[in-house]
Amino acid sequence: MPISEPAIAALTAVFGDRLSQRAADRDHHAGSETFHRAPPPDAVIWPLTTAEVSSALAICNEHRVPVIGWGTGTSLEGHALAVHGGVVLDLGRMDKVIEIRPGDMQVTVQPGVTREALNTELRATGLFFPVDPGANASLGGMAATRASGTTAVRYGTMRDNVLALEVVLADGRVIRTGTRAAKSSAGYDLTGLMVGSEGTLGIITELTLRLHGQPEHVAAAVCAFPTLESAVECVTATMQSGIPMARIEFVDSLGIRAVNAMAHRSYPETPHLFVEFNGSAESVRADAAAFGDLAQEFGGTGFDWADTPEERSALWKMRHQAYPACLALRPGATAVVTDVCVPMSHLAEAVAAASADIAEQGMTGPILGHVGDGNFHAALLVDPGDTDQLARAKAIARRMAERALAVGGTISGEHGIGVGKRPLMAAEHGEAWVVMGAIKAALDPRNILNPGKLIPDRN
Template identity: 55%
Template sequence: MMGEVAATTGLALDGLRAMFGDRFSDRHAVREHHGRAETFFPAMLPDAVIYPHSTEEVAAAVRHCAAHQIPIIPYGVGTSLEGHFLALHGGVCIDLSQMNHLLRVSEEDLDCTVEPGVTRKQLNEELRHTGLFFPIDPGADATIGGMAATRASGTNAVRYGTMRQNVLGLTVVLPDGRIIHTGGRARKSSAGYDLTGLFVGSEGTLGIITEVTVRLYGQPEAISSGVCEFETLRGAVDTVIQTIQLGIPVARIELVDELQIRAVNQYSGTKLAERPTLFLEFHGTPAGVAEQSTQFGEIAAAQGGDGFRWTTNTEERTALWEARHKALYADMALRPGGTAISTDVCVPISRLCECITQTRAAVDASGLIGPIVGHVGDGNFHVVLVFDPESADEVAKVKALSEQIVELALAHGGTCTGEHGIGMGKKGYLIEEHGEAVDVMRAIKRAIDPAGIMNPGKVFDA
């Protein structure tokens, strides 16, 4: 039986080799690059990797794989964090990175259409001359297709929302090779089921996204960034809650705990006090951002905030957010030779302080290194667990602590993942969080992908 499977796979790969020529690879180094991720899971390599250049090529490859019952794994640039692109059952990795063109921009309608391999930095660079920008910033320079597939979020979500709110339409290749178009460019519609919402966040299990139409926004006339230290975590969180309740249109608001500040200072050369700290950003007119910054400063002072400093200077703002975005590397530097895994939970803002406090206690009790950083404007926070991957004892502790952090979030009315997705790592928590609704998700999966070839083993088991 194993020989028959291997022979079928070999025939299928020979067909793809003929179709894609030098854009087909079964070299070990290429397969390993596409089969190793920052997770607890070992490397899981695909049998081959192909690099399509069009929706039609993707559809042809999918039809070929479907005819031979070969698993398909979509791939962007590999920045996902829950094992989304690991080839659990082998198969063909469809690397979309060479489909990287900006197809259309409408300055009047504030939208554009891109191929899935366009990265967020590339998109904003190409939009620079239009006065528009795309605000979703997950930190890594992820592809727009991958961000749509995982329903990505990031530092700007408190003002601009997540990929769910910013994707207007998609072109998708279904598991049988059919091509469909979902949504549209109209800003609202009551026509039929929301298939765009279905595919955004489906993690490559329902189809392959080959075009994405997204909302754009005007580049702010002025941007103000600031930093404020607090005596207590409660003071920082209460400041966030009051800021949002008063309708101050903060664009970014990030909470960084004492250990994370220490790591940032050591890595980026900053000289911040090692206390609970908020990093902020406001967008608007010069007068508007000055007013917003002043209002925030008054709220923060009443909650024990100390020395709130803000600036509109581009270099100073860039340095501040560069230090924030390098937090993962700063954390890994706390343990030279170690690796790091970022957890991802989200709770109602009113429960944020209790959840983070209990999480901090759990991390300290474990003996592991675990700075905390969060997009607190929407209740999302991460613990960056730094450990020795060669130590079975430490790996076991990290797994147990990750489970404890999720259980704490669920107990506070939260979710097991705010923005990283389920992938392979959180399938059990999806059931705990949604119960029988997961059966409905399985039914949708079976209806669209009855053979189970599209990114199998992710989100839930068949």
């Protein structure tokens, strides 16, 4: 149902030319990084303040207009698509770093600040924000999806690094969750509830984040392994040995072929691990040596060390650009990008089973992963409009999820649910998924916040 003229009039009175119904603006907010698509929203709004977000939600709640929060549009499961029409709140212009508190190792920001912009702002403080999902995502979006990434094995996910939030609820009320204190026993953990809620419970308008000290010394390397199993078993042994990894990333042989082509490298087309060590110069040397010895036991060879900041930046840029590199393997293709997370003791078998499924189905599907915490991804390439390929890719993704659940894992370690994995939520959560729906109904009784995502349909 199109948005009503009275609703548009009320919103235009608040936002003026920062409300757009132009086709180009609407179309920009109708796509995603993967195959997920939806019709364009009815309108796009660019708020500048919490008060404006509050006004927008109060108006939309009164007129029963769906509201979808938008960060940078880098999500992978269709989180920010207007599947029921409505208004997209693009928070990209709420991009101020409000306050840096070096003594507390904290920062308060608006949701449109990106992780790269924040770390640029922090350079002179000796601190940094570590959560690194690869894309230069907005921090509000990262909190909404409970993002993690390459550094989670050492520094944790957004769940571990968000201390407090300001959130606008569906009816326009503004609440604050959490505190600047290191811990609290005062009531429900509403911060934890909002982190990962994917915009279905409220719109985040301010975040207080935990910062970390920049390490004295950093070393990174790439090394090759003879088989997928040997590389992943090396990861499991590394984590069990207690070597304090800052990052440990897996790229399979097809992924390495893609990286070689995009970055003009000549790594052997076998599975590789990308690793990083942080600490004092002495501890980094010791940790790197211990990992090197362990890797050799699993056939690891060809260590390519990156010691300078420029070399490390180039190495991690390769890893972060693995997704577009994989897409380039099949020009014109899109992808079903999926992830699961399993207990470390089941990681090798889960990755091997996914690889076998991809081969059996005749699909092109590189596997990569933040394997230090049991999380891995597959980018299953499909031709747009090819329903058979899409069905086979979705079947592979479903089997990955089912195997993860069978060993006590989860259907998503970091991509989140959106529309793509919503059909799998009952299998993971059972009656708890119904409870999530009850929480949603209590906070958003008119179901205007990102409807059609994450929680069950209402009767």
